[in-house]
Amino acid sequence: MCGIVGFWDISKQFSVEHLYETTEKMSKTLLHRGPDDGGIWTDVEVGISLGHRRLSIVDLSPLGHQPMMSANGRYFIVFNGEIYNFLELRRELTQLGHHFRGHSDTEIMLAGFSEWGLDKAIRRFNGMFAFALWDRQERILHLGRDRLGEKPLYYGWQDSTFLFASELKALKAYPNFRSEINRDALTLFLRYSNVSSPYSIYQGIYKLPPGTILSWNGVDAHPDPFTYWSAREVAELGIAEPFMGSESEAVIQLEALLREAVGLRMVADVPLGAFLSGGIDSSTIVALMQAQSSQPVKTFTIGFNEEAYNEAQHAKAVAQHLGTDHTELYVNPKEALEVIPKLPILYDEPFSDVSQIPTFLVSQLAKQQVTVSLSGDGGDELFAGYKRYILGRKIWQAINWIPKTIRHNSARAITSISPESWNRVFANVNVFLPTRIKQPEFGTKLHTLSEVMRLPNAKEILYKRLVSHWEDPRALVIDGLESPTNLSNSQNRGQLPDFTEYMMYLDTVTYLPDDILVKVDRASMGVSLEGRIPFLDHRLVEFAWRIPLSMKIRNGQGKWLLRQVLYKYVPPNLVERPKVGFGVPIDSWLRGPLRDWAEGLLNEGRLKNEGFFNPQPIRQKWEEHLSGAASWEYYLWDVLMFQAWLEANN
Known part of the structure; x- marks a missing residue:
């Protein structure tokens, strides 16, 4: 786990000293991502420079130092992340005649690129990664990112220079960096609580989308990223070719895939542990870790004295049952509030998922004992765990059967009365209403429903409303528009007729990489802790999409199949309770x-x-x-x- 930086100045006007000093300045901003080692490689004839900060996890020796050159001298790489199947690839490459000096996965990547080429090699990597690969023979710079977007990578052009880095703070350290705020990205932020891909908060700087490669030869106009793994294609294929076995066979296969995904992510030359909330996802990960460990697994939980936000007692019960070495910390409001001034620097651009606070605190707690921590993120998207999947399905079923003419007339009737007037109407009969609609903004929600009812295909707008914060952020941001995203791009929506599966897919390509994975990466790396996420093993993702929805949602509750795996290790009474968000008051x-x-x-x-x-x-x-x-x-x-x-x- 590391931080990478670099630039290619095609003007070639600068000395080797300038290239080195600039890269060092950029690289120093990422010391938290790589406190153990650092390196720089430059080629003044080309105008390119690569920088690396290292958090040593596998092969702690100097033989894992980066930037690293391939054995044949063709490639130089800076790499952030882990290739979990590197031992398997090493055996295969050894049989093909490759020889290795050390034991790092970086060396395996370079041998893979040399043997199979970039496109074929990256498809064989099972891992989380962001890398920059310089091809000295072809004079092409390649940027690559893992399939689901676990590791970050920003890039952009400033005049004659192409820049890239793991975090924006490194790009800002480049001389004369233009930090003009992108008002359209700010508008998206107010809707989704994050700056949606592929944008950043700065004009002209972008996030490399998950599952893509960007290649630049220094001549062509700004190229588009090439997709080597498509979440849309995986979802469509999984639904078209579903798992045809029995429920018991599905449980067996899911457990085997999960067990292997967890086992691969337990390989490290440094102390390792796991975050444990006591919920379905983290309990499953910890159970499978403990089943494969000869020692008690170290687990970590943050607790709050506010009952509505506290899951520590549930995590403790699961830890005691599994026999882990458990550490819990109850945080008082003062300790939590002390995190808030750190957030703008930690996240580099506006980010407002409030669970960023406890995520940082539990990372800080874990770092006191371990350098790697596994988490249960991704389980909700794969196995239908979010409440909105159930709510959205009910809303969709309630309106989809209504004839279009009646829907349009009803929508007109609703919008003929202002939201404020609807609020007054409901306020007058408040005492008779269920709690769920005793809200001062209920009139606004009615108008939102009318908008959904008016559209010929309302799935997009219904999902958008379910995940939105500010419903009309353009009214807030001066001169701000909403740029197209994966949600608004019809080519990325996928042919998924079932509304629940449609929501799960959209979460996988928007909410997961732009919110959940950003939160986990910045919080953990902010304290030099590597976070690993077994649910995002791409083989597991591909299998999850083949599982029929009837094995995910049952009796109005998600994660049915995943629960069957967990029940082999933990009794239901320890984990079955209403879902609690990882938040603060x-x-x-x-x-x-x-x-x-x-x-x-x-x-x-x-x-x-x-x-x-x-x-x-x-x-x-x-x-x-x-x-x-x-x-x-x-x-x-x-x-x-x-x-x-x-x-x-x-």
Whole structure:
């Protein structure tokens, strides 16, 4: 696990000293990603420079040092991540005549590229990775990223220079970097709580999409990334060719795949552990780790005294049953609040998933004892674990059967009355309504439903509404538009007729790489901890898409098949409970200890002077939240995280 940086200045106007000093300056910003070693390689005749920071995990010797040259001298590489099947590939390459100096997976990658070529080799790698590969023979720079997007990679052009790095802070260290804010990306951020791929918060800087390779020869206009693994094709093929065995056979095959995925991710030359929340996903990962370990696995949990946010007691019960070496830390509000000033630097661009706070805290806790930690992320997307899959299915079934004419007329009737008027109507009969619709924004939600009902194919807008924060972020961001994303691009939507599977697919290509994996990578690497995610083994992902939905959702509950695997190791009563998000009580904190901080960032005069936001809707939600008339904590947290990021980055 490491950090990579580099640039290619095709003007070739700079000395080797300039190339080296610039790369060193960029590389130093990533010390947290690689505190153990660093290296730089330059070619002044070409104008290219590669930099690397190393967190030593496998082959701790100097033979794992990067940048690394291939044995035949053709390639130079800087690589961030792990190739989990490197021992298998090493045996095969040895039989083909390759010889190896050390035991690192980086050396295996270079031999693979030399033997099979870039495209064929990358398809054989089972791992998480982001790399830059310089082909000295063809004079082409290749950037590659793993299939699901576990490891980050940013890139872009500044005048005659092509830049890339693991994090934006490294690109900003490049001389005369233009840090112009992308207002369209800011608009997307307010909707999704993250800057959606392929954009970054800066104009002209992009995220390399998961499962792609970008190749540049220094001559052609800005090329598009090439897809070597498509989540859309995997989903469509899995549904077209479903698993035809029995339920018991499905359990056996899933357990075998999971066991191997976990086992591969337990290979390390440094101490290893796991995050354990006590839920289905993390409990399954830890159970399979302990089943393959001769020693108690080290597990880590963060607890809160606020009952609604605390899962520590459940994690402790699972740990005791499995016999792990368990560490838990109950965090008080002061300790959690101390994390907030670190977030703008940690995440480099606006990011407002509130679980970023406990994720950082549990990473910090784990780093005290281990250098690698496995997690249960990805299980919800693969096995239908999110509540919105059940809710969205119910909404879709409720409106999809209605004839189009009736849907359109009903939508017109709803929108003939303003959201505010609907709110007053429902307020008058509030005492008779179920709790779930006792909301001051219910009129807005009715108008959202009418928008869904009006469309001929409403799946896209319904999913969008289910995952949105600010429903019309363009009304907030001055001169901001919503750029096209994987959600709005019809070519990426996939031919998935079932609405639940459609939502699961969209989460896999949007929410998973842009939110969940960003959160885990920055939080763990911020404390020099490597996070590994067994559920994202691509073979497991491909098998999961072949599992019929009836084996995932049963009796209104997701993860049925995964639960059957877990029950072999942990009794149901220890893990069966309502799903709790990994969050913190931001709602009450904003009315209490964070109130002055938030007021300073949301000051109307400040918002006007900065010129990014229309203050009126923000101030309205802030005042309603403070009064208790509504709970707008997630909407406000979006704005606050941008404001804090803007302040920290001047």
